[in-house]
Amino acid sequence: MIKPLVSLAAALALAAPALAQEEPKGEPSPNEIVAAAPQSDWVAIPQEDLLVMTLAPDVEGNERKVVIQLMPAPFSQGWVSNIRTLARAGWYDNISVNRVQDNYVVQWGDPNYDNPEATGEPKLLPEGLQVMEESGYTVDTQTMFDALGLADKPLRRLLNRDPYGLGSFALGWPVGLREAVGPDGDLADDLGSPLATGFAAAHCYGMVGVGRGYSPDTGSGAELYTVIGHAPRHLDRNIALVGRVIEGMEHLSSLPRGKGDLGFYAEDEFDKRTPILTVRVASDLPAVEQPKFEYLSTESEPFARYADARANRRDPFFIVPAGGADICNIPVPVRRAASQ
Amino acid sequence: MIKPLVSLAAALALAAPALAQEEPKGEPSPNEIVAAAPQSDWVAIPQEDLLVMTLAPDVEGNERKVVIQLMPAPFSQGWVSNIRTLARAGWYDNISVNRVQDNYVVQWGDPNYDNPEATGEPKLLPEGLQVMEESGYTVDTQTMFDALGLADKPLRRLLNRDPYGLGSFALGWPVGLREAVGPDGDLADDLGSPLATGFAAAHCYGMVGVGRGYSPDTGSGAELYTVIGHAPRHLDRNIALVGRVIEGMEHLSSLPRGKGDLGFYAEDEFDKRTPILTVRVASDLPAVEQPKFEYLSTESEPFARYADARANRRDPFFIVPAGGADICNIPVPVRRAASQ
Secondary structure, three states: OOOOOOOHHEEEEEEOOOOOHHHHOOOOHHHHHHHHHHHHHHHEOHHHEEEEEOOOOOOOOOOOEEEEEEEEOOOOOOHHHHHHHHOOOOOOEEEEEEEEOOOOEEEEEOOOOOOOOOOOOOOOOOOOOOOHHHHHHHOHHHHHHEEEEEEEOOOOOOEEEEEEEEEEOOOOEEEEOOOOOOOOHHHHHHOOOOHHOOOEEOOOOEEEEOOOOOOOOOOOOEEEEEEEOOOOHHHHOOOOEEEEEOOOHHHOOOOOOOOOHEOOHHHHHHOOOOEEEEEHHHOOHHHHOOOEEEEOOOOOHHHHHHHHHOOOOOOOOOOOOOOOHHHHHOOHHHHHHHOO | OOOOOOHHHHHOOOOOOOOOHHHHOOOOHHHHHHHOOOOOHEEEHHHHHHEEEEEOOOOOOOEEEEEEEOOOOOOOOOHHHHHHHHOOOOOOOEEEEEEEEEEEEEEEOOOOOOOOOOOOOOOOOOOOOOOOOOHOEEOOHHHHHHHHHOOOOOOOOOEEOOOOOEEEEEEOEEEEEEOOOOOOHHHHHOOHHHOOOEEEEEEOEEEEEEEEOOOOOOOOOOOOOEOOOOOOOHOOOOEEEEEEEEEEEEEHHHOOOOOOOOHHHOOOHHHHHHHEEEEEHHHHOHHOOOOOEEEOOOOOOHHHHHHHHHHHHOOOOOOOOOOOOOOOOOOOOOEEEEOO
């Protein structure tokens, strides 16, 4: 027999939001909740915290710009400062994307820095870079609670237990918490190091981190990567996260995968290395070129409803709510702001 | 000052395995544990469970083949049967990849089936397809325990609690379990539907699922997608999963993202649709062309050690073990088998 065709909504329905006029009645989708959030719950991202990375145009000559949001205090500020220093020194200009490993990371920097396919000497780093300690990979609980003004109800915003500890959001970022004594009691397991306690930003899709050597090296910020697959949360507390890609991620995630070790481009495919023309701190750009972005406060009531809707989808396509969602499956809403 | 350069191992170290001769001593990496597993713990994948999807060559004329492993009983067998019927009818030949949504899915099928960019009538489906019920999205606990021979120790292989319930592996696949009464007691929350209990395969990176319309439509298997980002576990129990990409994933994950709604290619970029030349069940191919694959038994002791190592990385690069890992961060090892 010939199967009856289903409606246009079918394929659409695989992802929210489906076209409103096509769909059965249901509760608001996560995107609809975000769209309805009042402007007062959106936080403008400082120009000093935005990096604009311009890649060489694609084969069709289309411009490729990637915008990265750097993390605010109390996260990773030494590395963030180094990244601004490197950008302002023009150090990132004319480097390239040298590694694309499927379901893991895209990594860019000097092709001769720690690259199994290196053919020359690495370029020298500018003066004035801070050498960070591993303690900077995490934020101690009290420092974070102070930053959140949560001293009196420290666990209020912790969403749920996951295999990495407790998952939550702070100051616009996904964070994991592990405590020697946590609400689940057994969080003391495996906590052999101070780094194993407190808050750590989570290696979710699109997060940007700092390549490093073996401990005690912590990386300078010259070698950066972003996550292009399932969250490699095992890197949390082991590497400094410094930001996330908030626009143009597709220019990195769709790059051809490298055939060399760990996804580095091999000698016979160096032509696949994507040149990075410039990396600029947005505040250094002419006012008209400064991108305006804002994120939905993770401390706001609409974010809490959005997170709940991500965990319990009741918009029309869904039959059974999951009853939960891991923090990397609750992307923090970030959008272009109306120009001021 | 000029920062000292770190060793070649540095960038390598971001991902395991680092080059053995370059690295400090440490415990075996997950990959090293897998490499050391005895052949007797590897399970040959039946040719009847392998699909070979041939895409049009890339711009450089390179062949692009994608190999998909279909799920065995007790998972999704009605849809799996439909997929073999569609492949054997040649229905998938000369369709295309019509949707690429960043950090979500790549979807292929008839460009005129449920596509907001449709320009013509959908092609008719062959006779003999089964119309499946939503109950097929999950496997009841007793059926799974019987398949695993676990009736006497039903929870032995459950790894950990995650926001979706309990995460584990069964018969080579990542599965989530939700029970009205589970070892955590509170799993009864939100279990309003029979679909909310029992086992469901997990929407991990590379898993292949069946596009469908609004309930009660369950999809035929003609419209398929694979996950190219962080696991959208909220789709578990809501869509039929039928397999996973085990080779050639990069040919799908690196495709240009679509600019239309939900990542469908818009009218001005139809030329980005990747033609699918043929899809064949491997057992229908000439013997010399049949790909031989095997997976590490998820019921084996080496898999248990591999999963533990993924959750507690102690190979040289790592400073702090995570203490856990979600099931989608423990990819089931699959490899080419030596030709028999």
